[in-house]
Amino acid sequence: MRAEREPVPAERTEASARWEALTAAEQEVALLAAAGFANTAIAARRGSSFKTVGAQMTAIFQKLMIGARGEIIQFVPERLRDRVREESARRPARRPPGPRTSRQR
Known part of the structure; x- marks a missing residue:
């Protein structure tokens, strides 16, 4: 006997299709962004430019x-949600904005 599958909500399949439209690099960047990384931190982590x-x-x-x-x-697919939580725990702390100083020669 075949087990009946629960229908997948249309919103979930649409979300899955959109996620799958991202390149592998975009998915990695999206995971880090979802974990709260700033663009500069993502760039440093991935070895790319901001x-x-x-x-x-x-994109x-x-x-x-x-x-x-x-x-x-x-x-983000359910199978990757734990990774987002793990990356969030590893996220570098953001520096509070400080006074800007000019260099004097």
Whole structure:
């Protein structure tokens, strides 16, 4: 006898399709962004430039059709959610903004 499968909600299949539209590099960047990494931290972690990460984030926003970083997690597959939590725990602390100083010669 075959077990009946529960139907997958349309929103979930749409989210899966959008996630799968991302390249492997974009998926990695999206995971780190979902974990709270800043673009500069993602670039340092991946060994790429922050401009590359910025371009990848633009592609991620367009492909997922989102307007904020906080929305990325909705598209991360369940099998990768633990990784987002692990990466979040490893996230470097952001420095508080300090006074800007000019160099004097």
